[in-house]
């Protein structure tokens with residue numbers, strides 16, 4: 093990904109094809125299980141890059157058919173939404189429903205009101221870029237390799253001062269209700285950079301810290317509006333951007349998954365299938381289910 097400055101869909105699906113059999117083998121070996129022990133097979137079928145989805149879905153359907161196991165197709169964002177449950181422990185239990193669930197990843201910025209596994213209401217979504225995409229695109233403008241989000245977080249956390257974050261007051265758009273918008277920020281950074289033909293290390297840090305501040309502040313503002321509307325619901329975050337340390341420090345009252353459960357992972361897909369099977373053990377997706385690049389929960 094670093095060599096291409098992002099994900100190239102065709103290359104990504106070919107890589108999936110190469111590593112998937114090895115990943116399945118390794119997962120079973122690490123868990124000391126054979127396929128006999130599996131209760132069922134689940135895979136993401138929507139939304140996402142169609143080629144990569146097809147590889148995973150076809151592999152999972154073939155396994156379910158060959159092993160005669162139940163099969164369930166899972167929505168990627170829905171799996172993120174419930175991924176915080178993977179990080180719940182006895183000393184740090186996940187809050188009971190209702191939740192205000194914020195999914196912030198490279199492809200999605202969505203706010204949900206969650207009353208249970210099967211009762212999810214979409215409150216808001218991004219009107220253009222996703223929050224992670226904003227981090228990645230702004231990083232790219234400053235020459236950072238993909239994905240830039242984690243590096244911006246690390247650089248700002250280790251080297252920036254509060255003054256860096258305050259130097260450029262990038263505007264936060266006035267979006268309706270619980271929606272988000274990040275493409276204006278990317279343009280504002282682009283235009284600012286045009287006025288600065290040479291950049292000192294300090295300038296770069298200030299641009300990165302101020303951009304991060306604008307992204308985080310927008311996420312915090314919209315989620316706190318939702319919290320006001322649903323005072324009994326607990327805020328729960330997920331998706332790669334939920335790893336961000338500035339966001340975590342501004343939402344200390346929220347429930348965050350461990351970083352390894354925030355970014356894309358297969359465990360969240362298995363967990364959601366298990367939760368759905370707990371509610372309805374007979375729930376199945378037909379083996380004729382197809383992949384879809386789009387689609388709501």
Ligand code: KG4
Pocket residue numbers: 196197198199200223224225227228239240241242245331332333334335336337354355356
């Ligand atoms: O959930 P995820 O692994 O994949 C998608 O479904 O998109 O999220 C990846 C996104 C990338 O845009 C990446 O830059 C961003 O999450 N990200 C972060 C951090 N860690 C990952 N953004 C800001 N701060 C982080 N610490």
Ligand code: ZN
Pocket residue numbers: 168172197198331355356
């Ligand atoms: Zn994801």
